[in-house]
Amino acid sequence: MIIRGHELGAALYYFAVRSLINIGGLPEPTTTFEITFQMSNFFIGVFVFSSLIGQMRDVIGAATAGQTYFRASMDGCVAYMNTNRIPKMVQNRVKTWYNYTWTAQGMLDESELLDKMPLVMRTAIAVDINLATFQKIDLFKGCDQQMLVDMLLRLKSIIYLPGDFVVKKGDIGKEMYIIKSGAVQVVGGPDNSIVFVTLKAGCVFGEISLLQSAKDGGNRRTANVKAHGFANLFVLEKKDLFDILIHYPESQKVLARKGRKLTKAKAAPAKTDAKKEEKPKGAFLFDTKPPTPKLLKVFGRLKKN
Numbered sequence: 001m002i003i004r005g006h007e008l009g010a011a012l013y014y015f016a017v018r019s020l021i022n023i024g025g026l027p028e029p030t031t032t033f034e035i036t037f038q039m040s041n042f043f044i045g046v047f048v049f050s051s052l053i054g055q056m057r058d059v060i061g062a063a064t065a066g067q068t069y070f071r072a073s074m075d076g077c078v079a080y081m082n083t084n085r086i087p088k089m090v091q092n093r094v095k096t097w098y099n100y101t102w103t104a105q106g107m108l109d110e111s112e113l114l115d116k117m118p119l120v121m122r123t124a125i126a127v128d129i130n131l132a133t134f135q136k137i138d139l140f141k142g143c144d145q146q147m148l149v150d151m152l153l154r155l156k157s158i159i160y161l162p163g164d165f166v167v168k169k170g171d172i173g174k175e176m177y178i179i180k181s182g183a184v185q186v187v188g189g190p191d192n193s194i195v196f197v198t199l200k201a202g203c204v205f206g207e208i209s210l211l212q213s214a215k216d217g218g219n220r221r222t223a224n225v226k227a228h229g230f231a232n233l234f235v236l237e238k239k240d241l242f243d244i245l246i247h248y249p250e251s252q253k254v255l256a257r258k259g260r261k262l263t264k265a266k267a268a269p270a271k272t273d274a275k276k277e278e279k280p281k282g283a284f285l286f287d288t289k290p291p292t293p294k295l296l297k298v299f300g301r302l303k304k305n
């Protein structure tokens with residue numbers, strides 16, 4: 001039998017393709033037409049098969065994208081801590097935070113997701129999730145509803161590990177907290193062994209120093225607050241609160257009034273171990289009226305006489 005050049009080429013190419021895609025047990029094609037036909041079958045099969053595999057890879061990849069992101073973030077952080085020789089104890093706390101945060105909310109930073117959305121959607125989500133909780137908070141009762149919505153949009157979510165100090169007595173208050181889930185304890189005394197109160201989901205703390213002016217150290221934390229178990233908190237920064245209050249003078253008055261009452265009621269246990277010579281903290285959101293200059297007083301007296 002005489003084998004022509006192009007037939008030999010086709011046969012060799014056929015065997016090469018067949019070996020590559022690993023198909024056996026087929027009747028051997030003999031003519032160029034049969035070889036071409038079989039090869040077309042192979043190629044169509046390979047194309048369909050590979051696109052199926054590709055789609056499966058995409059589906060699996062999409063389903064595990066979150067996990068991959070989480071792993072990459074945590075690995076990056078661990079590598080950073082190792083490079084900087086961070087003590088093992090701290091490293092373990094950081095890893096616990098990563099794992100707990102991921103399990104609790106399925107993401108490390110909610111704001112990454114929300115910031116990408118248009119305002120109207122962020123508002124709808126924030127109102128749906130948190131407005132009802134906020135309306136029940138005593139501190140905000142009597143405040144404008146729209147002010148509460150504005151506040152919801154500025155909240156950041158943060159998780160504290162068991163025993164973490166959220167605020168320390170004497171520090172300057174730059175944010176207040178609302179407990180989303182879990183609990184915190186207001187503690188004091190030697191080794192912070194006295195628990196003044198345990199605050200649970202829906203409670204507010206850190207508001208006293210926030211609602212006061214810096215006059216006479218009024219903006220200092222009145223007590224230590226530490227996480228009792230894992231505590232998932234909303235944080236509202238002082239700057240954000242004040243930016244909002246500018247637009248709601250009535251709510252500003254309500255909060256200032258409540259701030260004054262709270263200081264009297266809550267700061268009491270904190271004062272027990274405070275130094276006696278410390279001045280009482282009484283300056284609030286709006287500074288008290290400055291004293292009348294002496295010269296004016298003299299004029300006033302002259303007028304009366």
Ligand SMILES: Nc1ncnc2c1ncn2[C@@H]1O[C@@H]2COP(=O)(O)O[C@H]2[C@H]1O
Pocket residue numbers: 167173186196197204205206207208209210220221222223224225265266267269270
């Ligand atoms: N007796 C108390 N009951 C409830 N909360 C308190 C008490 N004492 C202090 N706090 C809270 O602990 C916080 C410590 O920081 P601030 O002073 O900013 O605000 C304080 C209050 O929110």
